[in-house]
Amino acid sequence: MTSLYEEIPAAPPADVPTRRVTITVNGDRRTLDIEPRLLLSHLIRQGLQLTGTHMGCDTTGCGTCTVLLNGRPVKSCTVLAVQADGREVETVEGLSSAQQLHPLQEGFKQEHGLQCGYCTPGMMMAAKALLERNPNPTEDEVRWALSGNICRCTGYQNIVKAVLWAADKMREQEG
Amino acid sequence: MYPSRFAYEAPATIGEAVAILDRSGPEAKVMAGGQSLIPMLKLRFASPERIVDINNIQGLDYHRLDADGSLHIGALCRHEDLEFSQVIADSHPTLYAAAAVVADPIVRTRGTFVGSVCHADPQGDWAATMIALDGRIVAVGPNGRREIPMKDFVLGPFTNALAYNEIAVEAIIPPAKGEARGGYLKLERRIGDFATASVAVALDMDGDVVRRAGCALAGVGGKTIDANEAISVLVGQPLTADSMAAAADAVAAAADPRTDHRGSADYKRHIVKTFVTRILSTVASTEQKAA
Numbered sequence: 121m122t123s124l125y126e127e128i129p130a131a132p133p134a135d136v137p138t139r140r141v142t143i144t145v146n147g148d149r150r151t152l153d154i155e156p157r158l159l160l161s162h163l164i165r166q167g168l169q170l171t172g173t174h175m176g177c178d179t180t181g182c183g184t185c186t187v188l189l190n191g192r193p194v195k196s197c198t199v200l201a202v203q204a205d206g207r208e209v210e211t212v213e214g215l216s217s218a219q220q221l222h223p224l225q226e227g228f229k230q231e232h233g234l235q236c237g238y239c240t241p242g243m244m245m246a247a248k249a250l251l252e253r254n255p256n257p258t259e260d261e262v263r264w265a266l267s268g269n270i271c272r273c274t275g276y277q278n279i280v281k282a283v284l285w286a287a288d289k290m291r292e293q294e295g
Numbered sequence: 296m297y298p299s300r301f302a303y304e305a306p307a308t309i310g311e312a313v314a315i316l317d318r319s320g321p322e323a324k325v326m327a328g329g330q331s332l333i334p335m336l337k338l339r340f341a342s343p344e345r346i347v348d349i350n351n352i353q354g355l356d357y358h359r360l361d362a363d364g365s366l367h368i369g370a371l372c373r374h375e376d377l378e379f380s381q382v383i384a385d386s387h388p389t390l391y392a393a394a395a396v397v398a399d400p401i402v403r404t405r406g407t408f409v410g411s412v413c414h415a416d417p418q419g420d421w422a423a424t425m426i427a428l429d430g431r432i433v434a435v436g437p438n439g440r441r442e443i444p445m446k447d448f449v450l451g452p453f454t455n456a457l458a459y460n461e462i463a464v465e466a467i468i469p470p471a472k473g474e475a476r477g478g479y480l481k482l483e484r485r486i487g488d489f490a491t492a493s494v495a496v497a498l499d500m501d502g503d504v505v506r507r508a509g510c511a512l513a514g515v516g517g518k519t520i521d522a523n524e525a526i527s528v529l530v531g532q533p534l535t536a537d538s539m540a541a542a543a544d545a546v547a548a549a550a551d552p553r554t555d556h557r558g559s560a561d562y563k564r565h566i567v568k569t570f571v572t573r574i575l576s577t578v579a580s581t582e583q584k585a586a
Contacts, residue, residue: 139303156303156346157336178296180334181487183401192375192404198333199405202303203350246401267486268399 141205145170146214156202160194161185163201164211172212172241176270183269186242187211193249195268212241215248223289224248224282233282235273242269247283255291259284298336305348309355309435312347312462317437319345321459326350327370330398330406331414355464358408360386364470370410370463374403387468389427389497392479393420399487413463415449415518418489422449422519424479426511427495429523430468436461452518473501476581478574481513482566484557490514491557494546494570496526496578503533503582508542510571515563516551525549526571534579543571 138153145168154163164173164187176182178197185196188210215222224244227233234240243266250257250265257265262283263276271279306312316323324343326332327350335341349355355371360382368377377383378394397403397411397420411421412432424430425445432443437460448456457463481493493513499506510526513519525545529538552563 136300137302155300157298157300159297159333159337162297178337180330180402183399186401193401194405195401197337198330198402200303200329200333200346200348202305203329203348205305249404265400268401 139202139205141202143201143204143206144208146210154201156200158201159197160187160189160199160201160204160209161196163204164196164209167201170211170213174238174241176238176242181270182239182242183246184239184242186245186269188245188249191249191252193246210245210248212244215244222248223286223293224251227282227284227286227289228279231278231282231285233274233279239269239271239273243271243279243283247286250283251287251290255287255294257284257287296337298333299339299342301336301343302345303348304345305351307351307353309349309352309462309464312349312352313435313437313460315345315347316462317460319347323347323459325413325462327410328373328406329410330402331410331416349462358382366390366468368408368466368468370407370465372408374398374406374408374411375400377408378403387428387475389424389475389477389479389495390468392477393424393481393495396420396479396481396483402487409463409466412445412448412466413455413457415451415453415455417452417516417518418493418514419519420479420481420490420493420495420513423493423495423511423513424497425466425468426519426521426523427477427497427509428468429507429509430466432463433465433467434458434461435464440464442467446521449519472499472506474499476500476578477509478577480570480574482570489557492550492552492563492566492570494567494574496571496574498529498575498578500578500582505529505532505534510546512546512550512567514552514557515567520549520551522546522549529575534575534582539572539575539579542575543568546571 142151164170174184176184180198186193187196190207262280323345326346326348355369357369358372374397383391430445432448477497479495482491492515495511497509508526508529510522526542529542547564547568550567552560554560
């Protein structure tokens with residue numbers, strides 16, 4: 121199904137070699153036949169229709185396409201989908217259950233951590249990776265961890281506050 | 296953007312990877328972290344027929360300090376592995392300083408030290424540290440293994456000395472002759488941008504006397520600038536105001552910057568001089584405190 125790019129029809133021509141991969145996305149194991157040149161970002165957005173992950177610069181600069189690959193943040197426009205074979209991908213859709221927002225989502229809401237919202241999925245996934253490694257970060261550490269993610273609206277102040285809010289909340293829940 | 300079509304293999308051993316490269320000819324390309332190669336594929340600066348992805352090869356993600364003091368960095372050691380490494384923090388100040396400023400934190404989870412050196416970007420941080428530290432690359436090909444000193448490894452911009460059927464499997468940094476000191480400073484307009492100027496300095500200190508001095512520059516020439524000879528004025532004596540000033544002048548003279556939108560040639564040369572002075576002054580003040 122997913123040899124699909126914006127400009128390429130859904131089914132690849134029969135003579136295009138594909139590769140069978142098994143990728144766990146937000147807990148669901150998916151077996152897919154994909155072209156090796158398919159980018160992870162394209163698989164997520166077009167192939168799996170998980171459009172929470174955004175495409176921004178498409179040149180490894182902006183970070184809005186950030187997802188977790190085996191728990192570490194990656195720019196999904198700069199990873200081949202075949203490289204996720206046998207590995208786990210988590211996108212922004214994996215953060216919340218139907219009933220409950222993730223503390224990061226709640227934090228962005230409480231602290232007004234977004235305006236247009238385009239960078240937000242990448243910010244949240246980069247922040248999630250930070251908080252898993254460092255549950256009690258300083259403001260500087262938050263800024264450092266988000267320095268690969270660009271926001272053109274907020275000036276970052278409220279994004280940083282949102283992540284610190286989430287860190288507090290998560291420590292409360294743990295403790 | 297997406298790459299042009301390529302055949303893809305993800306072998307499980309180095310031997311298998313070398314065999315694929317050997318039978319594929321020069322149109323195959325090794326991929327480690329892919330943080331430079333994938334953008335180049337997407338921009339169609341590179342259109343290899345075959346990608347040999349080494350990420351499934353076990354046992355290449357190490358970095359370790361051997362008993363003799365030599366540091367070994369495997370081909371799948373990511374930038375962030377070095378950034379968060381206690382071994383590097385304790386033993387290699389130049390590498391430790393550079394690890395925190397390579398690209399941005401997300402690129403650092405994926406990109407590799409050895410891959411960056413192989414990419415031979417004149418702006419590359421790690422190539423500069425490798426020259427300053429007199430490192431070498433271990434290559435494996437159909438005829439076995441060979442070591443290539445850094446000065447022979449980078450042939451020009453984006454061109455390294457590997458044959459088409461060889462893989463760089465490890466970088467080696469030789470043991471320091473004494474205490475390893477030094478640093479890495481980089482000026483960039485924003486995180487993730489190409490450097491306006493970067494300076495790597497590595498000193499081996501015997502008490503307060505400099506036993507060996509290494510230096511390399513990125514962003515201020517058509518290739519990584521080897522300033523080892525320029526900084527060798529420091530060798531054989533303690534760091535003094537005079538010797539540090541002489542070294543900073545000599546290194547700045549070795550830079551070959553061009554005026555562009557990041558600054559004038561004079562400005563970049565001035566930055567190089569300032570960065571050398573800062574790194575050396577920091578080392579000198581640490582030595583004084585220790586004494």
